[in-house]
Amino acid sequence: MSEVFNFCAGPAMLPTPVMAKAQQEFINWQDTGSSVMELSHRSGIYITMAEKAEADLRALMSIPDNYKVLFCHGGGRGQFSAVPLNLLPQGKSADYIVSGSWSKAAVAEANNFGEINVININQDTDKSSSLLDSSEWPLDPEAAYVHYCPNETVNGLEISNIPDTNGVPLVADMSSNILSHEIDVSKFGLIYAGAQKNIGPSGLTIVIVREDLLGQAQIATPCIMNYKTAADNDSMYNTPPTYAWYLAGLVFQWLTELGGVKAIAKVNKAKAELLYQAIDGSDLYMNHIETEFRSKMNIPFWLKDESLNDKFLSESEAVGLTALKGHRIVGGMRASIYNAMPLEGVQALVDFMEQFEKRNR
Ligand SMILES: *Cc1c(COP(=O)(O)O)cnc(C)c1O
Numbered sequence: 001m002s003e004v005f006n007f008c009a010g011p012a013m014l015p016t017p018v019m020a021k022a023q024q025e026f027i028n029w030q031d032t033g034s035s036v037m038e039l040s041h042r043s044g045i046y047i048t049m050a051e052k053a054e055a056d057l058r059a060l061m062s063i064p065d066n067y068k069v070l071f072c073h074g075g076g077r078g079q080f081s082a083v084p085l086n087l088l089p090q091g092k093s094a095d096y097i098v099s100g101s102w103s104k105a106a107v108a109e110a111n112n113f114g115e116i117n118v119i120n121i122n123q124d125t126d127k128s129s130s131l132l133d134s135s136e137w138p139l140d141p142e143a144a145y146v147h148y149c150p151n152e153t154v155n156g157l158e159i160s161n162i163p164d165t166n167g168v169p170l171v172a173d174m175s176s177n178i179l180s181h182e183i184d185v186s187k188f189g190l191i192y193a194g195a196q197k198n199i200g201p202s203g204l205t206i207v208i209v210r211e212d213l214l215g216q217a218q219i220a221t222p223c224i225m226n227y228k229t230a231a232d233n234d235s236m237y238n239t240p241p242t243y244a245w246y247l248a249g250l251v252f253q254w255l256t257e258l259g260g261v262k263a264i265a266k267v268n269k270a271k272a273e274l275l276y277q278a279i280d281g282s283d284l285y286m287n288h289i290e291t292e293f294r295s296k297m298n299i300p301f302w303l304k305d306e307s308l309n310d311k312f313l314s315e316s317e318a319v320g321l322t323a324l325k326g327h328r329i330v331g332g333m334r335a336s337i338y339n340a341m342p343l344e345g346v347q348a349l350v351d352f353m354e355q356f357e358k359r360n361r
Pocket of ligand 1: 010074075076077078102149152153173174175176194195197
């Protein structure tokens with residue numbers, strides 16, 4: 001089988017060196033004679049690994065000491081419930097910024113747990129897609145928190161400036177852009193991310209939460225969703241997703257050796273520029289999102305002649321460029337180019353797109 005570049009939005013490709021290391025250690029991890037996934041999460045050797053993974057993530061993101069890092073179950077959607085359960089006390093409301101399909105889904109779930117104030121910031125016209133600048137969001141100064149999704153995986157919209165919420169805790173769903181560029185964690189009350197896009201395999205969710213926000217969960221909060229319970233038990237109140245945690249640790253090591261988030265951000269910028277230039281410079285492809293709000297992780301594009309869609313997909317697949325089909329609600333194509341996607345993968349895609357356009361003029 002020749003080399004494949006997998007553009008899947010999630011679960012997404014993992015760095016090749018990480019997969020090779022996992023394979024090498026699969027049956028016999030650190031001379032235990034067992035696989036990581038066969039060991040107790042309470043064993044010393046596992047705990048040492050788990051603590052190192054957390055320490056590496058803290059270093060990568062410069063997470064301040066007054067934040068807890070939790071390794072949870074339940075994916076991004078699990079946090080759609082956990083956030084209001086933990087942070088929305090009775091009698092308060094929360095502001096939810098809607099910029100695309102994931103932030104909308106977060107609202108639908110949060111509505112089950114309290115009063116949600118929806119702020120739609122999409123500013124679409126016939127020709128272009130953009131978002132209301134965060135300085136103009138009509139925020140409630142009394143809100144318990146403000147929730148937003150800085151990278152809309154389906155729509156390809158990104159909010160790159162961190163909104164100023166005037167002291168109201170800011171909660172971000174970073175499932176598809178965590179670790180993709182440097183951020184100041186101290187500007188957030190809580191950050192969460194399902195692992196399967198930029199961190200590791202599915203089944204693990206990272207939560208980074210400021211300590212003063214713990215301990216106000218609604219009474220009905222299941223204990224496995226309670227941040228305080230998780231924090232008090234080092235994310236081992238119940239059995240954590242042990243293998244996913246281990247693989248995430250390998251990804252953190254890989255990223256550290258590459259030079260950290262600053263270094264990968266440069267590569268991510270170069271990859272996105274290459275692909276957007278190819279789209280904008282062609283007569284066949286288009287992306288109508290305003291430059292400022294274009295995602296660097298998920299790049300949707302549409303063929304002006306939609307009758308070529310199936311051909312584009314089957315021919316790209318045949319040369320090892322896989323999973324380019326756009327999300328069903330937006331159609332067209334989508335290239336997800338997370339940290340693990342090398343520049344060569346994007347170059348291969350751009351070359352294919354140019355040739356395909358020439359062949360179909
Ligand atoms: C993928 C994704 C989710 C959902 O993640 P699950 O782990 O499938 O629940 C939520 N938010 C964003 C931004 C995503 O990209």
